[in-house]
Structures are given as structure tokens and as C-alpha cells.
Amino acid sequence: MSGHRLSLLLVVLTALVALTTAAEYNVVDYGARPDGGTDSAGAFLAAWGAACNDTGRSGSRPVLRVPAGNFLVSRAYFKGPCRSAGVDVVIDNNSTVFAPPAVDSRAWIMFHHADGLAIRGGTLDGQGQEYWACKKAGRCTAGQGPRTLDISQSKGVSVKQLTLLDSKEFHMTIFDCTGMTVQGVRIIAPADSPNTDGIHASHSHHVRILNTTIGTGDDCISLGPGTSDMLIRDIKCGPGHGISIGSLGWQDGEEGVRNVTVDRAVLKGTTNGLRIKTWAMPNSGSVTNVSFSRVTMNRVGNPILVDQNYCPRKVDCPGNSSGVQISDLSYTDIKGSSATPVAVKFNCSGTNPCSGIKLKNIRLRYRHQRPAQAKCQNAVGSVSGEVTPPSCF
Ligand SMILES: *[C@@H]1O[C@H](CO)[C@@H](O)[C@H](O)[C@H]1NC(C)=O
Ligand SMILES: *[C@@H]1O[C@H](CO)[C@@H](O)[C@H](O)[C@H]1NC(C)=O
Ligand SMILES: *[C@@H]1O[C@H](CO)[C@@H](O)[C@H](O)[C@H]1NC(C)=O
Ligand SMILES: *[C@@H]1O[C@H](CO)[C@@H](O)[C@H](O)[C@H]1NC(C)=O
Ligand SMILES: *[C@@H]1O[C@H](CO)[C@@H](O)[C@H](O)[C@H]1NC(C)=O
Ligand SMILES: *[C@@H]1O[C@H](CO)[C@@H](O)[C@H](O)[C@H]1NC(C)=O
Ligand SMILES: *[C@@H]1O[C@H](CO)[C@@H](O)[C@H](O)[C@H]1NC(C)=O
Ligand SMILES: *[C@@H]1O[C@H](CO)[C@@H](O)[C@H](O)[C@H]1NC(C)=O
Numbered sequence: 206m207s208g209h210r211l212s213l214l215l216v217v218l219t220a221l222v223a224l225t226t227a228a229e230y231n232v233v234d235y236g237a238r239p240d241g242g243t244d245s246a247g248a249f250l251a252a253w254g255a256a257c258n259d260t261g262r263s264g265s266r267p268v269l270r271v272p273a274g275n276f277l278v279s280r281a282y283f284k285g286p287c288r289s290a291g292v293d294v295v296i297d298n299n300s301t302v303f304a305p306p307a308v309d310s311r312a313w314i315m316f317h318h319a320d321g322l323a324i325r326g327g328t329l330d331g332q333g334q335e336y337w338a339c340k341k342a343g344r345c346t347a348g349q350g351p352r353t354l355d356i357s358q359s360k361g362v363s364v365k366q367l368t369l370l371d372s373k374e375f376h377m378t379i380f381d382c383t384g385m386t387v388q389g390v391r392i393i394a395p396a397d398s399p400n401t402d403g404i405h406a407s408h409s410h411h412v413r414i415l416n417t418t419i420g421t422g423d424d425c426i427s428l429g430p431g432t433s434d435m436l437i438r439d440i441k442c443g444p445g446h447g448i449s450i451g452s453l454g455w456q457d458g459e460e461g462v463r464n465v466t467v468d469r470a471v472l473k474g475t476t477n478g479l480r481i482k483t484w485a486m487p488n489s490g491s492v493t494n495v496s497f498s499r500v501t502m503n504r505v506g507n508p509i510l511v512d513q514n515y516c517p518r519k520v521d522c523p524g525n526s527s528g529v530q531i532s533d534l535s536y537t538d539i540k541g542s543s544a545t546p547v548a549v550k551f552n553c554s555g556t557n558p559c560s561g562i563k564l565k566n567i568r569l570r571y572r573h574q575r576p577a578q579a580k581c582q583n584a585v586g587s588v589s590g591e592v593t594p595p596s597c598f
Contacts, residue, residue, distance in 0.1 A: 227265040227293065230256040231272060239274020241303060246279045257287035257319075266293050271327060273299035280309075283316045291321020291361070298326050298366075306332040308339050309373065310350040317357045325365040329353055331372035333398060340399045352378050356385070365389050372401050376421065379406040388415045396444035398422035403445065408460065410434050417441075424449045425475070430490065431460030438466070443473035447505065451482035452515055453490045454529040461491035469499045474544075478508035479536070483529040483554070485514045485522040490529035497534075502541030508569050509536060511584070513554040527554040533561040534586075540568040548577030548594055551584035562586025564596050 230252040237245035256267040331353045339345040351373035357380040368391045369376040376392045394401040403419035407429030418441040419425040425442035427449040502508045516522035548569040553559035571577035581597035
């Protein structure tokens with residue numbers, strides 16, 4: 206090969222590398238300190254600003270890199286829209302980002318209008334202990350305030366191999382997002398930590414939660430109003446309150462929940478299993494086309510539960526029948542042990558009975574040999590295959 210052709214080849218190769226190598230924005234280069242004590246929020250935000258503004262070369266996406274180490278971040282609000290076609294937030298597996306332990310009522314890490322965002326690796330530690338103590342002492346009010354990771358108003362987001370620890374309240378909230386994948390995520394908090402739900406989604410569509418392990422003090426996964434086309438698969442849940450749709454019907458005119466699949470899950474020691482919950486209020490709403498399949502229960506309270514008479518304080522529910530219409534629920538291949546004598550319960554609305562419930566191959570027992578029971582009210586459905594306890598249809 207002639208020297209001329211060789212140098213031409215080198216030029217072409219260099220250009221190819223430049224085309225395909227993404228620009229990197231390392232938070233340490235923006236002043237972040239991996240010492241666990243210096244507030245690095247400003248550096249994280251500066252690195253985000255630069256990455257988000259990187260129009261990139263064709264085919265490359267800017268990388269926001271968090272290297273190994275312990276980083277204290279007081280609060281970070283990562284705002285788009287970005288000029289880049291998304292940002293890859295790559296957190297080293299040996300990196301932990303810590304929230305300040307002090308009681309706070311706001312969200313900690315937020316990504317808003319961040320289309321094409323991809324987060325992977327690392328640990329976000331919410332350091333919730335002080336806040337939980339405050340709540341238990343009745344000094345901090347309940348709410349949806351200090352969540353760890355809030356992703357809102359974004360399309361095409363992915364969150365992979367991330368660990369979320371000890372959030373003050375909800376670990377991850379998904380609001381007004383379309384086309385999102387959560388995969389290989391671990392969420393861990395003590396069983397007695399209040400309101401530390403794993404993942405809560407609302408007003409979002411085409412969200413997939415896959416291969417994820419969640420053990421907290423509240424729902425592992427909960428879906429709120431306006432969620433549709435959701436796929437929840439390969440989930441390990443417990444301790445916690447199970448997988449939940451609701452509570453719905455708190456306000457009138459709420460958007461419904463539609464086309465939800467929960468497939469392959471193992472629930473262990475949770476206070477509820479697969480639950481749909483609506484307030485005992487006349488507000489309208491709907492839940493339709495929900496499928497639960499291949500779920501194993503291990504000492505789970507209320508493994509299959511529809512509760513349309515939810516009203517914990519009794520005084521908030523002037524009309525005591527829910528206006529939310531529940532239809533087309535299917536439960537297939539659900540087995541294991543119930544921690545409550547009633548393993549299957551459909552407590553539906555008197556004014557809007559549940560319709561189209563299908564049970565197929567259900568084997569739930571209460572403790573050891575004792576058969577579990579089923580109870581139904583205002584529910585219509587059908588059974589096929591072996592169904593124990595025998596259902597009320
Ligand atoms: C992008 O750059 C513009 C102008 O340089 C600046 O005003 C804007 O804040 C930057 N965006 C982000 C997200 O930092
Ligand atoms: C994490 O740290 C451990 C021990 O310090 C080391 O053996 C391992 O290779 C590191 N892993 C990564 C992904 O950096
Ligand atoms: C980080 O850990 C995940 C598993 O949690 C693994 O899939 C991924 O390959 C690891 N990344 C690196 C760079 O080691
Ligand atoms: C599920 O996640 C675990 C831990 O992150 C990983 O080791 C495993 O390979 C993943 N499995 C699949 C099917 O993605
Ligand atoms: C239902 O949701 C699944 C995702 O779980 C999606 O693939 C499918 O297209 C949706 N069906 C309809 C009719 O929207
Ligand atoms: C109902 O759910 C199933 C999956 O269980 C999905 O394939 C189908 O597209 C859904 N239909 C509608 C109308 O959402
Ligand atoms: C609520 O329930 C009670 C009895 O359970 C009944 O007497 C009363 O009429 C109900 N109220 C409404 C508004 O449905
Ligand atoms: C349904 O819930 C109401 C209110 O909590 C309760 O009074 C009723 O006994 C329940 N029905 C069944 C079948 O559990």
C-alpha cells in the first residue's frame with residue numbers, strides 16, 4: 206500500500222471514529238468531588254447543560270459520565286429539551302450518588318423534557334432514615350414529595366442496571382412519559398419505611414418494566430390514572446405492598462387505566478399481591494384489559510384483590526359506591542401461598558359492578574394444607590382450568 210493511500214485510510218478511519226465516538230462530559234471535569242462530602246450538584250448540572258446542548262455528530266449521543274466514587278448531590282433538576290438527540294447518563298457501577306440526609310419535601314433528582322435519555326449503572330442513595338423517623342413521629346406529612354428519581358414529560362427514555370436505595374418517599378416516579386423501558390433495576394428500602402413505593406407511573410403510555418427487583422415499605426409498582434399499554438415482566442417483589450393499580454377515583458374525570466400486562470412475577474411476604482384499588486367515591490374512571498399471568502405468591506396477603514370500597518378514614522367517601530368501571534381482567538397461572546384466609550377477593554362497586562373477569566389455573570393455599578377462600582361482591586366472570594379456592598362465579 207502506498208504512503209499516500211495509507212494516510213488517506215488513516216484520515217477516513219479518524220473521521221469514522223470521530224463520527225461514532227460520543228462526546229463525553231465527565232462530572233469530575235466540571236468540579237464534582239468523589240469524596241462523599243462536597244456538594245457536587247453544580248458540577249452535575251453544568252455537565253448536563255453541556256451534554257444536553259451538544260448537537261453531536263451524526264449517530265453519536267453525548268455521554269454524561271459519573272466515574273467511580275461517592276458523590277454528594279444536594280438536588281439536581283436536569284431540564285430539557287436538549288439539542289442533542291438524548292443524553293446517555295453512564296454511572297460507574299462503583300459509583301454512589303448520595304442525597305443529603307436532612308429532611309426535605311422536594312424531589313431529589315429530576316429529568317424533565319428529556320427525550321431519548323438513557324441512564325445506566327450506579328447507585329442513587331436517598332438516605333431516607335432521618336425523614337422516615339420524622340414521618341413516624343408525625344412531624345412530616347404524607348405526600349409524594351421527596352422522591353429519588355422523577356422522570357417527567359419525556360419520550361423514549363431507558364433506565365437500566367441502576368440501584369435505588371433508601372428513598373425518602375417514592376423511589377422512582379414516571380409522569381407523562383411515552384415509550385420508556387426500565388430494565389435490570391434494583392430498588393431496596395426497609396419493610397417499615399413509610400411511603401417508599403418502588404416505581405409509580407401515571408399519565409404514561411408504552412412503559413415496560415422488566416427484570417426488576419423491588420423490596421420496600423410500600424407498593425413495589427403502582428400505576429395511577431392515565432396509564433396504558435404497560436408491560437411489567439420478570440419482577441421480584443417483597444417486602445412491600447405488592448403490585449397495584451390505584452388508588453383511582455379520588456377525583457372526577459380521571460383518565461382510565463387500559464391494556465396492562467403483568468407477566469412472570471414472584472411476590473414474597475408482601476401485604477397484598479395483585480391489587481386494584483378505587484376510592485369508595487362516585488367519581489368516574491375506568492380500568493380495562495388487564496392481564497396477570499405466571500405469578501408465584503410466597504406468603505402474600507390478599508394475593509388477588511379488587512377493592513372498590515377503599516376509604517381508610519371513612520369520612521372522605523360521601524357516596525360509598527365507586528364510580529370507576531372495572532372490566533376485562535384476566536388472571537392465569539397464579540399459584541402459591543396466601544398469608545390471609547381469603548386469597549381471592551373481588552369487592553366491586555355496587556353501582557358499577559366488575560365485568561369480564563377470567564380466572565384460569567389458580568392454585569392458592571392458605572398456610573399449609575388449609576384451603577384458602579374466595580369472596581366476591583358485585584363481580585361477574587368465568588373460570589377455566591383448576592381454580593382453587595373455587596371462585597364465586
Ligand atoms: C444551552 O446553551 C444555551 C446558550 O449557550 C444556554 O442558554 C442554555 O442554558 C444551555 N442549555 C442547557 C440545558 O444548559
Ligand atoms: C469496583 O470496585 C471493585 C473493588 O474496588 C473492583 O474489584 C471492581 O473491578 C470495580 N468494578 C468496576 C465496574 O469498576
Ligand atoms: C454493571 O452492572 C450490571 C449488572 O448490575 C452489568 O450488567 C453491567 O455490565 C456492569 N457494567 C460494567 C461497566 O461493569
Ligand atoms: C436481570 O438482571 C440481573 C441483575 O441486574 C442480571 O444479572 C440478569 O442477567 C438479567 N436478566 C435478564 C433476562 O435480563
Ligand atoms: C397493549 O400493550 C402492549 C404493551 O404491553 C402493546 O404492545 C400493545 O400494542 C397494546 N395494545 C393496544 C391495542 O394498544
Ligand atoms: C388487551 O391486552 C392484550 C394483552 O393482554 C393486548 O395484546 C391487547 O392489544 C389489548 N387490547 C386492547 C384493546 O388494549
Ligand atoms: C352507604 O352505605 C350504607 C350502608 O352500608 C347505606 O345505608 C347508605 O345508603 C350508603 N350511602 C350511599 C350514598 O350509597
Ligand atoms: C367489601 O367492602 C366493604 C367495605 O369495606 C365491606 O363492608 C364488605 O364486607 C366487603 N365485601 C366483601 C365480599 O369482602
